[in-house]
Amino acid sequence: MDAASFQFVFFGLAVALVSNCSCSWIWRSTVLFGASIVFIALLAHNLIVLLPLIGFLSLGYICLVLIERGWSRPLVWSIPPVIFSYIWLKKYTFLPERIFIDYPYFTLGLSYIFFRVLHVLIETGDGGEKRHIGLGSYLLYTLNFTTLVSGPIQRYDEFARDQYASEPITLGPRVVGLQLERIVRGFFKVNVLSVLTHTVQEDALAQMQQPFPISLRLFAAFRLAVVYPFFLYSNFSGYIDIVIALARLMGVRLPENFDRPFSASSFLDFWSRWHITLSTWLKTYVYNPLLLALMRRISLSAIQPFLGVFCFFVTFLLVGIWHGRTSEFVIFGVLQGGGVAINKLWQLGLTRAMGSKGYKTLAKNPVYISFARGLTFSWFAFTLFWFWANWKQIGGAFTALGVAQWLGVWLAIWLSATAVLALWEWFRAALLSIKTSEGPLLTSRYARVVYATALGLVAVVMTVVLKQPAPAIVYKRF
Amino acid sequence: MTESSTEGLEEKKLPRRDWILLPVLGLTTAVLLVCSTELIALRIYALSRTGGEDCMVLNSSSKTLGGIPNSVCWEKIPEGKLTEYRFNNSGYRSDTDFGPKLPGTFRIVVIGSSFVVGARVPIEEAFATRLSPELSQLTGQKVEIVNEGMAGAAAYPSIVALRFKDALAAKPDMILRIVTPWDIQNQSASIPTSNRNTAPPPQESRVAEFISRVLHHPWRAAFMLRHVLYESQSQYVKSFLMGGDSHYNAGFLRAEPDAEWKKQLLRFDSDDAGIEERVKAAGVPLVVVFLPLRAQAAMISMGEWPAEFDPFKLDNELRSIITSHGGIYIDILPDFRNIPNPEQGYYPVEGHLNARGHAIIARLLTKELTSGAVPALRVSAQPQSAQEYGK
Numbered sequence: 001m002d003a004a005s006f007q008f009v010f011f012g013l014a015v016a017l018v019s020n021c022s023c024s025w026i027w028r029s030t031v032l033f034g035a036s037i038v039f040i041a042l043l044a045h046n047l048i049v050l051l052p053l054i055g056f057l058s059l060g061y062i063c064l065v066l067i068e069r070g071w072s073r074p075l076v077w078s079i080p081p082v083i084f085s086y087i088w089l090k091k092y093t094f095l096p097e098r099i100f101i102d103y104p105y106f107t108l109g110l111s112y113i114f115f116r117v118l119h120v121l122i123e124t125g126d127g128g129e130k131r132h133i134g135l136g137s138y139l140l141y142t143l144n145f146t147t148l149v150s151g152p153i154q155r156y157d158e159f160a161r162d163q164y165a166s167e168p169i170t171l172g173p174r175v176v177g178l179q180l181e182r183i184v185r186g187f188f189k190v191n192v193l194s195v196l197t198h199t200v201q202e203d204a205l206a207q208m209q210q211p212f213p214i215s216l217r218l219f220a221a222f223r224l225a226v227v228y229p230f231f232l233y234s235n236f237s238g239y240i241d242i243v244i245a246l247a248r249l250m251g252v253r254l255p256e257n258f259d260r261p262f263s264a265s266s267f268l269d270f271w272s273r274w275h276i277t278l279s280t281w282l283k284t285y286v287y288n289p290l291l292l293a294l295m296r297r298i299s300l301s302a303i304q305p306f307l308g309v310f311c312f313f314v315t316f317l318l319v320g321i322w323h324g325r326t327s328e329f330v331i332f333g334v335l336q337g338g339g340v341a342i343n344k345l346w347q348l349g350l351t352r353a354m355g356s357k358g359y360k361t362l363a364k365n366p367v368y369i370s371f372a373r374g375l376t377f378s379w380f381a382f383t384l385f386w387f388w389a390n391w392k393q394i395g396g397a398f399t400a401l402g403v404a405q406w407l408g409v410w411l412a413i414w415l416s417a418t419a420v421l422a423l424w425e426w427f428r429a430a431l432l433s434i435k436t437s438e439g440p441l442l443t444s445r446y447a448r449v450v451y452a453t454a455l456g457l458v459a460v461v462m463t464v465v466l467k468q469p470a471p472a473i474v475y476k477r478f
Numbered sequence: 479m480t481e482s483s484t485e486g487l488e489e490k491k492l493p494r495r496d497w498i499l500l501p502v503l504g505l506t507t508a509v510l511l512v513c514s515t516e517l518i519a520l521r522i523y524a525l526s527r528t529g530g531e532d533c534m535v536l537n538s539s540s541k542t543l544g545g546i547p548n549s550v551c552w553e554k555i556p557e558g559k560l561t562e563y564r565f566n567n568s569g570y571r572s573d574t575d576f577g578p579k580l581p582g583t584f585r586i587v588v589i590g591s592s593f594v595v596g597a598r599v600p601i602e603e604a605f606a607t608r609l610s611p612e613l614s615q616l617t618g619q620k621v622e623i624v625n626e627g628m629a630g631a632a633a634y635p636s637i638v639a640l641r642f643k644d645a646l647a648a649k650p651d652m653i654l655r656i657v658t659p660w661d662i663q664n665q666s667a668s669i670p671t672s673n674r675n676t677a678p679p680p681q682e683s684r685v686a687e688f689i690s691r692v693l694h695h696p697w698r699a700a701f702m703l704r705h706v707l708y709e710s711q712s713q714y715v716k717s718f719l720m721g722g723d724s725h726y727n728a729g730f731l732r733a734e735p736d737a738e739w740k741k742q743l744l745r746f747d748s749d750d751a752g753i754e755e756r757v758k759a760a761g762v763p764l765v766v767v768f769l770p771l772r773a774q775a776a777m778i779s780m781g782e783w784p785a786e787f788d789p790f791k792l793d794n795e796l797r798s799i800i801t802s803h804g805g806i807y808i809d810i811l812p813d814f815r816n817i818p819n820p821e822q823g824y825y826p827v828e829g830h831l832n833a834r835g836h837a838i839i840a841r842l843l844t845k846e847l848t849s850g851a852v853p854a855l856r857v858s859a860q861p862q863s864a865q866e867y868g869k
Contacts, residue, residue: 173492177500195713202712206780210818445492449500453507465703466713467721 001042004190004239005470006463009183011039012146012246019250020171025164028251029140032163039145040106049106052089056110059085060117061138067125068132075125082121086114092325109148111322111478115281116142120156122285137164146247150239150475152257153277159252168251177445179245181452186245188455189238192462194471197231205393208400221401221409225381226416228388232474233261236275239473262377262421265369266347267339270376271316278319287315309344313337323387323478328394332386339379366422374418378410381417512699519698523556523705530563530597536631543632544641545569556701557825558598558832568644570626571595579622579649584854586613587624587645589638590656593769593831593839594627603833608840616848616857624648627656634667635749642753646760652852653757653764654843657796659730659771665745701827708826711776711819718773719787725829731774733788735795747799754803765806765852768796769839770814772824778814779821808851810842 001008015035019028044050063078089110091100120133120141133141133156141159162169204224208217237258247254257276264270271279291311295304320333351359362368385394398406432440441447463470533551535543545565554560566572579585588594588606596604606625613621626645631637645653708714719728729736735743750766757764770778770789777789793811800807814820823835831839848857 177492199707199710199713203710206711206782207818209781210779211816212818445496445500446503449503450507453504454511457508457511461700462703462707465700466707466717468717 003470003472004187004242016246016249023168029163033140036143036145044106052105056085063121064124078121082117090325112151112153113142115153146243150473151277152240152255153281154254162252179248181448182241182245184452184456186238186241188459189234191459191470193234194231197227200227201231208397217400222412225413228384229381236475264376265372267343267376282315282319286318287311305348309341312344313341316340328386332383335383370418370422373421374414377417378414515699519702523698523702525556526554529553531630533563533565534632543637544628555598555828557828561600571601572625576624583620583622585622585650586652586654587626587648587650588654589645590627591633591661592629593658594656595629597629598830599833599836603836605836605840609843612840612844617855635661635665639749650762653762655764655766657766657768659726662742662746665742704827711821715773715776730792731787731789733786733791743795750799751803754805765808766800767808768793770811772821772829775814776821779817806851808846810846813842
């Protein structure tokens, strides 16, 4: 149920069907709440394993009530305990092991609940628009089964706007068709594309440890690095496609989490297209406040541009650290932060050297964009080693080849990504240029029916032939 | 606008004709996709109407189970080439009839099931055929191989025990018994009454019968998909460990074999004791070798497997059974650690050894048989490095 399986899809569709039996927000909220409780109960099996999660939610709600009652310093005092509770429950390895709870408990979705809880606390304590979030709304928002497992991280006001609307947003045949098509596409991404790419990655990893000739090991290293970004994308974005479509069928518009990330022409651009809701959350609650605070304290105009570089580094370091509780993810964070910081420095340096106009002209050059796109992809692929592997696997992979050979592999990845992604952009643009009176032929409902049928059929056949459970969603463990 | 945004499309009304057109389009796409894929798969993965078993008697109503003497059949499996099955006057797969042993010749009778027969490959590519020149070259003496392997029900252990007199009658200097998980799994198998399964179909309603037929139809497109997916080492091992394949469950790979496998091993223990007694009485050394299945070979080569599995478990169990009866057991499984992608030596779906797999097994057997386990075949220098097996 916590994967992009038939069971999950049918469960979601059944809930959507019941939810649409009445337009009343009370009915829709009751159905969503009931479904979320059933969903958690099916995964947790018993109440004992849920106690830590209940405790975390209770802490969040107590803090929320204190802030709403306008006590003088509750925001300042409530955020650290919530953050510490999260780190403690997630068992981050830098904490002493003896302080952890020693029985297995339910942590699925805790990271996403954490973001939602912090969001309501900060927004409520911010002194802006006054609002009251009751216990029911708080639980409905934090435990919503469509966003529980892997997000997307939705803002409370956006959730409340759709969930509590007296008239739910329209749901005609066209919208239903589009959502069903999106569910099929998501199911295909997770159950076909991510299975195939994961297979390629596992084979490549095994081949690097086996006594193959050097040419085959170089090719294995190339595949190992190249294929994981595609696996992660199909696995995560496929699941997000399914939950966004299910939520829409229930009358809730979830935020998009991906925007063709491999088309990004810089690492900064990449993070505005990949896991958008996470990077937006951190930009809102880490980058912006940190930058403002530093700019208030440091007024030297020569240094101010570099404050942004520093804040980007800190923000994306936290992005990396959030992903996992081990030291590998600290390195992953350093590489993400380093990537965006260097990217920002590069922009500043070129702007200084060429002038603002000159840099803008360069940034629009198709050749420059293609190489930058290839570099962005290859850097992301490189950093992902610290995302999917443990130190033993990383050591094994990197010692299988010499330094010069690895540099050759990365150069090959950069050049290949440059060429392949440029070709893809050209091909996509060419396909979308074929238009009818209603728009591009490729996005017409006729084309969507054809490819949704084909993708659905392939996904079902593959699921039946392999007789394996649906692949786990990588982001559910974060 | 993000990649899946549908803003702007939601308010428009669906034209009436689309209520017919869109389902028809979907149905047409599905039918075209299924038919075209099936046609392509039928062409690429063709299957012959005849098979090796057409030259064999495999039911208990006949006097003798085994190959029909002096017969020839042809077989083409989806993953392999057209293969000839020629049976000699003794009913074994061989181009020549077995004669008396020539002076100065070291005769080895090889017994076992389909792997020994060289099922799905030409007889000249079978490891038993390859053993003769390889052993002769290495030992400097003429080594003759008499392949008394048998496939299908004719290789059930109960029948092998009955046919064991053939092996002794050939006056061998050594008997090489090849054991596979299939032999253990079928230790208690009974002989079918007919070559083909003629069990009456269960009574079902027409709709249920149609659905059952569709689901159980051997779609070649599904075969093609499975073949492509099983080319991957990791995918194949994962699939096999989750549920085995159409022939085996993965019980024999478990660190703690299930009750069924334990029962079959007890039966094997008892049968082997009888065989060992007979060879001792005849004064012929019996060497037993265990050949791994595809998933097992891949796991050993990868060097990693889930904690609840152990690809060496059955191998160890067999060694202790054989040696407890005073037999010679030679172990080739550890050699698979040094063979990259050994699963490529098997047909991905069908599971038998292909030509490459037979070549690997022949080399491993040559190495182990000449390493001292059989004094008469011992040579001082081992010829090849482990990595050559994979070539």
